[in-house]
Amino acid sequence: MIRVTVWNEFLHEKEDAAVKKIYPDGIHQAIARFLNQQPDFQVTTATLEQPEQGLSAPLLAQTDVLIWWGHKAHDKVRDAVVDRVHQRVLEGMGLIALHSAHYSKIFRKLMGTNCSLKWREAGEKERLWNIAPGHPITAGIGEYIELPATEMYGERFDIPTPDSLIFISWFKGGEVFRSGCCWERGHGRVFYFRPGHETHPIFHNSEIQQVLTNAVRWAATGVNIPDICPNVEPLELID
Amino acid sequence: MIRVTVWNEFLHEKEDAAVKKIYPDGIHQAIARFLNQQPDFQVTTATLEQPEQGLSAPLLAQTDVLIWWGHKAHDKVRDAVVDRVHQRVLEGMGLIALHSAHYSKIFRKLMGTNCSLKWREAGEKERLWNIAPGHPITAGIGEYIELPATEMYGERFDIPTPDSLIFISWFKGGEVFRSGCCWERGHGRVFYFRPGHETHPIFHNSEIQQVLTNAVRWAATGVNIPDICPNVEPLELID
Amino acid sequence: MIRVTVWNEFLHEKEDAAVKKIYPDGIHQAIARFLNQQPDFQVTTATLEQPEQGLSAPLLAQTDVLIWWGHKAHDKVRDAVVDRVHQRVLEGMGLIALHSAHYSKIFRKLMGTNCSLKWREAGEKERLWNIAPGHPITAGIGEYIELPATEMYGERFDIPTPDSLIFISWFKGGEVFRSGCCWERGHGRVFYFRPGHETHPIFHNSEIQQVLTNAVRWAATGVNIPDICPNVEPLELID
Amino acid sequence: MIRVTVWNEFLHEKEDAAVKKIYPDGIHQAIARFLNQQPDFQVTTATLEQPEQGLSAPLLAQTDVLIWWGHKAHDKVRDAVVDRVHQRVLEGMGLIALHSAHYSKIFRKLMGTNCSLKWREAGEKERLWNIAPGHPITAGIGEYIELPATEMYGERFDIPTPDSLIFISWFKGGEVFRSGCCWERGHGRVFYFRPGHETHPIFHNSEIQQVLTNAVRWAATGVNIPDICPNVEPLELID
Numbered sequence: 015m016i017r018v019t020v021w022n023e024f025l026h027e028k029e030d031a032a033v034k035k036i037y038p039d040g041i042h043q044a045i046a047r048f049l050n051q052q053p054d055f056q057v058t059t060a061t062l063e064q065p066e067q068g069l070s071a072p073l074l075a076q077t078d079v080l081i082w083w084g085h086k087a088h089d090k091v092r093d094a095v096v097d098r099v100h101q102r103v104l105e106g107m108g109l110i111a112l113h114s115a116h117y118s119k120i121f122r123k124l125m126g127t128n129c130s131l132k133w134r135e136a137g138e139k140e141r142l143w144n145i146a147p148g149h150p151i152t153a154g155i156g157e158y159i160e161l162p163a164t165e166m167y168g169e170r171f172d173i174p175t176p177d178s179l180i181f182i183s184w185f186k187g188g189e190v191f192r193s194g195c196c197w198e199r200g201h202g203r204v205f206y207f208r209p210g211h212e213t214h215p216i217f218h219n220s221e222i223q224q225v226l227t228n229a230v231r232w233a234a235t236g237v238n239i240p241d242i243c244p245n246v247e248p249l250e251l252i253d
Numbered sequence: 254m255i256r257v258t259v260w261n262e263f264l265h266e267k268e269d270a271a272v273k274k275i276y277p278d279g280i281h282q283a284i285a286r287f288l289n290q291q292p293d294f295q296v297t298t299a300t301l302e303q304p305e306q307g308l309s310a311p312l313l314a315q316t317d318v319l320i321w322w323g324h325k326a327h328d329k330v331r332d333a334v335v336d337r338v339h340q341r342v343l344e345g346m347g348l349i350a351l352h353s354a355h356y357s358k359i360f361r362k363l364m365g366t367n368c369s370l371k372w373r374e375a376g377e378k379e380r381l382w383n384i385a386p387g388h389p390i391t392a393g394i395g396e397y398i399e400l401p402a403t404e405m406y407g408e409r410f411d412i413p414t415p416d417s418l419i420f421i422s423w424f425k426g427g428e429v430f431r432s433g434c435c436w437e438r439g440h441g442r443v444f445y446f447r448p449g450h451e452t453h454p455i456f457h458n459s460e461i462q463q464v465l466t467n468a469v470r471w472a473a474t475g476v477n478i479p480d481i482c483p484n485v486e487p488l489e490l491i492d
Numbered sequence: 493m494i495r496v497t498v499w500n501e502f503l504h505e506k507e508d509a510a511v512k513k514i515y516p517d518g519i520h521q522a523i524a525r526f527l528n529q530q531p532d533f534q535v536t537t538a539t540l541e542q543p544e545q546g547l548s549a550p551l552l553a554q555t556d557v558l559i560w561w562g563h564k565a566h567d568k569v570r571d572a573v574v575d576r577v578h579q580r581v582l583e584g585m586g587l588i589a590l591h592s593a594h595y596s597k598i599f600r601k602l603m604g605t606n607c608s609l610k611w612r613e614a615g616e617k618e619r620l621w622n623i624a625p626g627h628p629i630t631a632g633i634g635e636y637i638e639l640p641a642t643e644m645y646g647e648r649f650d651i652p653t654p655d656s657l658i659f660i661s662w663f664k665g666g667e668v669f670r671s672g673c674c675w676e677r678g679h680g681r682v683f684y685f686r687p688g689h690e691t692h693p694i695f696h697n698s699e700i701q702q703v704l705t706n707a708v709r710w711a712a713t714g715v716n717i718p719d720i721c722p723n724v725e726p727l728e729l730i731d
Numbered sequence: 732m733i734r735v736t737v738w739n740e741f742l743h744e745k746e747d748a749a750v751k752k753i754y755p756d757g758i759h760q761a762i763a764r765f766l767n768q769q770p771d772f773q774v775t776t777a778t779l780e781q782p783e784q785g786l787s788a789p790l791l792a793q794t795d796v797l798i799w800w801g802h803k804a805h806d807k808v809r810d811a812v813v814d815r816v817h818q819r820v821l822e823g824m825g826l827i828a829l830h831s832a833h834y835s836k837i838f839r840k841l842m843g844t845n846c847s848l849k850w851r852e853a854g855e856k857e858r859l860w861n862i863a864p865g866h867p868i869t870a871g872i873g874e875y876i877e878l879p880a881t882e883m884y885g886e887r888f889d890i891p892t893p894d895s896l897i898f899i900s901w902f903k904g905g906e907v908f909r910s911g912c913c914w915e916r917g918h919g920r921v922f923y924f925r926p927g928h929e930t931h932p933i934f935h936n937s938e939i940q941q942v943l944t945n946a947v948r949w950a951a952t953g954v955n956i957p958d959i960c961p962n963v964e965p966l967e968l969i970d
Contacts, residue, residue: 540773582844582845582889595960596919601843602843604840604841604842604843604916605821605842605916605917606821606917606958607962608958608959608960609960610960610961610962610963611961611962611963612961612963612964612965614965614969616965624847644965646963649820650917652891652914652915652916652957653894653915663970664965664967664969665965665966665967666965666966666967667963667966675890675891676891676892677843678843678844678845678889703950718887719845719847721834721845721847721848721849721850722848722849722850723850723851724849724850724851724885724906725847725851726851726853726883726903726904726905727904727905727906728903728904728908730853730855730903731903
């Protein structure tokens with residue numbers, strides 16, 4: 015059983031009628047719904063305005079993979095909450111950062127870089143090329159995924175070189191982007207996945223759902239290794 | 254001309270007679286002295302107890318490579334100073350983190366991990382194996398460097414996989430360690446180099462001096478690229 | 493079901509009484525025996541002196557993970573057989589190269605480098621440090637594995653930087669070695685594992701058996717993607 | 732002084748009038764001409780139909796960086812010549828593989844993979860995005876390079892994950908490609924650069940010339956380390 019927590023800042027859907035129409039119960043519920051179809055997933059949701067910003071220590075201790083959607087309220091997430099999530103990733107919890115989560119505190123803290131990029135909201139076509147067809151995250155995905163209308167993110171994306179580069183996006187307007195990237199940090203696995211703007215029905219797309227389902231399985235390491243920095247005795251004679 | 258700033262917390266040398274005997278003017282001055290023998294290096298020193306903790310914005314703006322030695326006062330370095338150094342690295346400034354700087358705020362912020370390790374102060378023998386004899390950092394270095402007496406650092410070192418692994422240490426007491434590691438972060442280059450405990454005359458060793466001199470040249474990228482996250486117009490017709 | 497083929501040149505065991513005593517049925521049978529205890533593994537063995545050097549196209553087509561032990565007869569393996577194995581790895585078959593297989597034709601072909609190293613047969617102690625305790629290959633393994641008497645392999649090991657470095661060995665005689673290394677090549681996964689000299693009972697060690705069992709699961713990608721280089725039509729209007 | 736050898740199979744330019752019009756003296760001479768403007772470069776050319784296929788051992792021993800253009804005669808390059816070049820790269824010689832050299836014997840041998848890709852000759856627009864503006868290979872290059880008409884190469888490009896990814900191409904027809912990739916192999920550095928089809932005047936483009944000039948400097952390691960696999964004495968007491 016893989017325990018997944020889907021965290022969403024859950025503000026756009028309450029404030030913007032167009033977004034609410036696409037995600038009436040919030041992006042988190044849309045994601046939880048398709049993940050829940052996996053018999054071996056146990057899915058919880060959490061949002062910014064809940065107590066402890068939805069991310070209590072007991073919940074995180076029971077989470078194998080955390081999915082993160084945030085956009086306009088990155089600064090509202092308290093540093094203490096970010097530190098708690100950060101330690102859990104380093105202990106072995108998976109983290110899947112979606113779309114505008116490139117600028118979340120937790121993603122930037124794990125990367126150590128600015129995570130800046132180019133952007134444009136013009137509803138243009140995106141084609142995500144599958145660079146790693148043998149990788150577990152692309153199981154069941156063909157040569158590419160086409161999205162008819164998306165927000166554009168363009169290079170240079172200020173990230174450390176990914177351990178594995180899974181998708182590269184082509185945009186109609188002329189840009190490219192490293193749209194699916196894997197890193198290991200501590201004992202945990204991190205996947206950044208670009209699609210997911212709130213004004214487009216990205217999370218209703220079955221191929222996007224397949225990628226996220228695969229990513230949960232990939233990010234679930236099954237380990238939980240606390241940090242130590244021990245003073246140790248020698249294993250061999252020193253003199 | 255490569256502009257180098259050698260930063261040292263400079264506390265042990267003032268408080269501990271044994272350390273003062275090895276480094277009467279401080280570790281920073283010992284390092285500055287041998288770097289200054291390079292005609293194309295312009296070397297400045299800076300210490301924790303100076304105004305702005307020695308790291309003012311103007312000085313950082315004029316620094317191509319920053320060398321960092323810290324140990325007992327990591328927590329005293331203010332977050333604002335760390336953020337300033339961090340941004341300069343992402344813009345292209347090199348950072349060389351020495352020995353106990355594995356636990357400095359700036360190194361941990363760049364890595365995104367705990368940077369913990371095993372340790373032992375027993376004055377044992379260390380042999381740093383040169384894993385990358387073609388790399389600029391090992392120019393002039395043979396198969397290995399031997400240090401007759403050092404503090405031990407042992408694996409697992411909680412760091413992201415280095416872009417290049419330069420040295421692996423063998424310790425008499427039975428441990429190993431990734432002792433020379435390179436990463437790129439933003440537009441800057443980071444080198445971690447393990448040797449350098451304050452109670453051993455490590456920075457008087459000519460091979461260690463050669464490595465640090467090489468590392469300064471490697472870390473000096475010559476670029477200074479400010480961070481941006483622009484909203485851009487399309488380069489091609491979208492419709 | 494994971495289909496494993498254990499290939500062994502199977503010469504030392506027939507020619508050298510000391511080796512035969514340790515592995516009366518050959519190294520391949522010793523390995524097959526403990527792998528066969530996994531209910532989801534289906535294990536076949538193959539040896540150099542069989543027809544088609546034990547590696548027919550039909551067998552390879554039915555192999556998910558190939559384990560390779562060779563030493564004194566690397567040159568006897570025909571290039572056509574090597575090419576066949578190579579294509580299967582690029583299609584998605586896993587390859588686990590053991591000990592002296594660092595110098596096998598297939599491993600060198602996948603690496604693109606000389607794969608040379610230092611060596612010494614002195615029966616000294618080796619300690620393999622677990623650098624990646626969260627990796628599937630080290631599941632169930634503690635901080636290190638100790639082998640009381642082994643052949644020594646020392647750096648510099650002439651390999652491309654591993655995608656993941658799993659074990660670093662410490663040797664009593666003063667050397668270190670990257671003893672467990674992972675790479676992706678094409679759609680396949682490659683694991684090199686250092687221990688396994690024929691004059692020591694390495695494959696009877698339960699921790700070594702655990703690592704190899706784990707490595708088989710890790711290397712089984714489940715994909716089989718033939719190579720193509722197609723001339724394609726545009727997906728968008730060009731003019 | 733960096734000694735550069737520009738190797739070209741030099742067949743298209745002799746057989747095809749359209750190509751000859753663009754490169755009357757051959758692609759190698761066009762490349763040698765702009766490289767020769769660097770006062771610290773010493774440039775030699777070599778072609779397939781010369782004695783020893785242009786690549787004698789003495790010439791290679793005097794070459795710091797080899798540039799390779801080949802297309803229709805990859806199979807004509809003798810394995811002994813390929814092996815000679817391969818060893819020199821592993822000893823520290825740089826190799827810059829251009830365009831259709833993705834399928835050359837030497838590039839495939841260094842990569843260990845098929846190096847296959849998608850392709851289309853339709854003279855469409857290409858935009859190479861500069862993913863690594865702080866890297867020496869992109870010095871003087873802006874956010875992207877535009878080529879008004881090129882042959883298309885599309886993903887998936889069957890290569891090992893590059894150590895550094897420098898350029899990603901956008902094609903008008905809808906594809907993307909990792910167009911500038913760096914690897915280390917042995918002690919040598921390898922750069923693959925996609926542009927350069929013989930029917931387009933790519934090597935007359937000043938930005939392409941800048942990239943190649945930069946790449947030569949980057950690939951010149953200055954080292955020449957022969958391969959060894961020594962039997963060594965212990966450095967420490969074993970018993």
